[in-house]
Amino acid sequence: MSRRRIAGAAAVALLALILLDQSWAELPRRVRSLAAFAPKELAVRRLGGSGAAFDRGYFSFLENVRRSLPPETPGVVLTRPAGEGPYLYLGAYWLAPRPVVDARLLSQWGPASGWVTAAYAVFPPAGADRVIARLPEGTLWGPAP
Amino acid sequence: MGAGSLTLLLSILGVGAILFVAWLLGFVISTALLPAGERFRLERMGWSYSLGCALLSASVPPALALHVTPLLVLIAIAAVLLSVLRRFKLAPDDAGAAPRRIPTLLVVAAVLGVALYALRALTEPMWANDFIAIWGLKGKTLFGARGYPERMTTLEYSHPEYPLGLPLLFAAVSFLFGHWDDHAMALLFPLFQAATVVVLVGWLRRRGVSPEVAGLAAVLVAWFEPLYSGFLTGMAEVPLAFGVLLFGVSLADALDDTDGGAVRRLVVAALMIAATKNEGMFFAIVGAVIALVFGRRRRWKIALAAFAPALLVRVLHWPWRSRIPLADFDAGLFSTSRVWDSLAEAGRLLGPKTWIGLALVVVLIAAGRSVFSGNRLLLLGAAGVAAYLVIPAFAVRGPAWLIHTTLLRTTAALAPLFAAAVAARYAGEETRA
Numbered sequence: 001m002s003r004r005r006i007a008g009a010a011a012v013a014l015l016a017l018i019l020l021d022q023s024w025a026e027l028p029r030r031v032r033s034l035a036a037f038a039p040k041e042l043a044v045r046r047l048g049g050s051g052a053a054f055d056r057g058y059f060s061f062l063e064n065v066r067r068s069l070p071p072e073t074p075g076v077v078l079t080r081p082a083g084e085g086p087y088l089y090l091g092a093y094w095l096a097p098r099p100v101v102d103a104r105l106l107s108q109w110g111p112a113s114g115w116v117t118a119a120y121a122v123f124p125p126a127g128a129d130r131v132i133a134r135l136p137e138g139t140l141w142g143p144a145p
Numbered sequence: 146m147g148a149g150s151l152t153l154l155l156s157i158l159g160v161g162a163i164l165f166v167a168w169l170l171g172f173v174i175s176t177a178l179l180p181a182g183e184r185f186r187l188e189r190m191g192w193s194y195s196l197g198c199a200l201l202s203a204s205v206p207p208a209l210a211l212h213v214t215p216l217l218v219l220i221a222i223a224a225v226l227l228s229v230l231r232r233f234k235l236a237p238d239d240a241g242a243a244p245r246r247i248p249t250l251l252v253v254a255a256v257l258g259v260a261l262y263a264l265r266a267l268t269e270p271m272w273a274n275d276f277i278a279i280w281g282l283k284g285k286t287l288f289g290a291r292g293y294p295e296r297m298t299t300l301e302y303s304h305p306e307y308p309l310g311l312p313l314l315f316a317a318v319s320f321l322f323g324h325w326d327d328h329a330m331a332l333l334f335p336l337f338q339a340a341t342v343v344v345l346v347g348w349l350r351r352r353g354v355s356p357e358v359a360g361l362a363a364v365l366v367a368w369f370e371p372l373y374s375g376f377l378t379g380m381a382e383v384p385l386a387f388g389v390l391l392f393g394v395s396l397a398d399a400l401d402d403t404d405g406g407a408v409r410r411l412v413v414a415a416l417m418i419a420a421t422k423n424e425g426m427f428f429a430i431v432g433a434v435i436a437l438v439f440g441r442r443r444r445w446k447i448a449l450a451a452f453a454p455a456l457l458v459r460v461l462h463w464p465w466r467s468r469i470p471l472a473d474f475d476a477g478l479f480s481t482s483r484v485w486d487s488l489a490e491a492g493r494l495l496g497p498k499t500w501i502g503l504a505l506v507v508v509l510i511a512a513g514r515s516v517f518s519g520n521r522l523l524l525l526g527a528a529g530v531a532a533y534l535v536i537p538a539f540a541v542r543g544p545a546w547l548i549h550t551t552l553l554r555t556t557a558a559l560a561p562l563f564a565a566a567v568a569a570r571y572a573g574e575e576t577r578a
Contacts, residue, residue: 013505015368017501021498045153046327051271086274
């Protein structure tokens with residue numbers, strides 16, 4: 001068997017391997033998802049996407065925080081579920097360019113005055129101080145005096 | 146209607162228009178890097194996209210420093226480049242087009258591969274953890290803060306030691322578009338893939354590879370899902386894969402002295418890879434070493450062209466570099482046993498299909514002929530694979546952790562380079578080693 005034929009057979013086998021290994025099953029889902037979400041606004045597309053899949057309620061909270069933030073807010077302290085990196089990453093990304101600090105790391109960062117606190121899944125009693133917005137998924141507090 | 150409520154199609158059209166104008170600018174400037182003529186036509190199409198993206202990225206730092214819009218800087222850079230272009234324009238290439246074209250079936254298959262990746266990339270906003278925590282966060286901050294706050298140089302999880310080429314590109318597109326759209330900007334990535342494929346085919350054809358082999362290499366790359374996946378969209382692997390291909394083929398051209406633009410292309414490619422990922426610097430060093438070993442009389446010129454631009458990028462990047470020690474790596478941890486651990490873990494990570502695929506690549510290498518240009522590309526790629534296998538020995542969280550989190554995607558970024566290296570071994574009229 002000539003080297004040319006061996007190479008041809010290897011190339012075709014490699015192509016077959018690559019084609020068989022494609023994620024074919026997800027293609028119809030991608031097409032359906034694209035058709036359903038394409039006309040919607042960007043935040044809704046992210047809400048329905050993989051980036052928020054770990055906790056869609058949390059992304060909804062972040063979007064509500066973003067919309068509720070006073071324009072002059074210098075930064076946000078974020079309280080979130082323990083031990084989950086993606087919560088902090090998505091929070092920092094979605095609220096950027098405003099700096100976002102994990103509430104557990106406050107001693108390391110020491111936020112400046114005027115920062116607000118966004119607490120996920122925390123619902124204070126009626127009449128609590130400094131509440132800027134009561135959101136369906138948590139609370140936004142104003143800066144400490 | 147708010148900016149955020151623009152539907153996806155309109156946003157993609159907007160980003161597409163920006164990238165098309167950048168490509169056009171790159172196309173005009175590319176006459177200083179590639180001679181006009183049929184032989185270079187495909188490569189020029191791909192290079193134009195890389196030049197356009199590089200100009201977009203380069204427009205942001207001066208704009209932020211001078212407190213002007215990046216558009217103004219882009220216009221200024223373009224005006225300067227166009228005014229000096231005549232002096233640097235290369236003489237046209239006299240050789241005519243190759244008589245045979247890529248078979249239609251292979252062209253259609255490659256286009257389908259790109260279309261499939263476009264579907265994967267554009268199904269949803271870019272979402273991978275590394276996009277959210279690193280590349281996207283930096284780009285969005287650059288755009289939104291109209292600067293690079295000091296805190297970003299100490300934000301450990303966003304890897305402040307990484308170069309900023311890709312975040313600057315995201316920011317540049319956003320400045321021109323008027324808002325941050327992390328869904329429409331995913332369009333950048335299938336275009337990187339398309340540019341990679343056309344440069345690959347163009348270079349292989351120019352180097353005497355048959356249309357069938359060049360076309361098949363393009364199809365293999367276009368359908369290579371480990372690189373062109375929804376997950377990697379938004380991260381630096383796809384642009385790095387393009388940059389490393391540009392760097393490798395430019396190095397091969399410079400060493401073989403194929404045309405007057407080869408060394409210039411090497412300079413530009415070295416700038417790009419160093420600005421995209423830290424390993425860009427590594428490839429620049431390996432390229433310089435290859436040039437010193439194989440470059441004969443031109444060895445120093447080519448080595449300098451490969452290394453100096455990458456060093457320049459490092460220096461320019463210095464004000465925005467990390468102010469904290471590397472958290473994930475410690476040189477004191479290195480040992481031979483950790484290297485073995487890394488290799489063993491890599492062996493366990495690769496499934497049967499990957500082993501079969503690698504075996505087929507070995508068969509393709511063995512069945513081809515030893516060719517100068519292909520050998521050098523293989524050397525560059527092999528050095529990259531070796532580095533990706535050895536670096537985990539320095540990992541603080543252990544070699545297994547780094548192998549599992551990065552090996553598949555980092556090595557996948559070498560696929561276009563290896564495709565060029567292997568296909569070059571089937572060149573009909575290439576100089577034999």
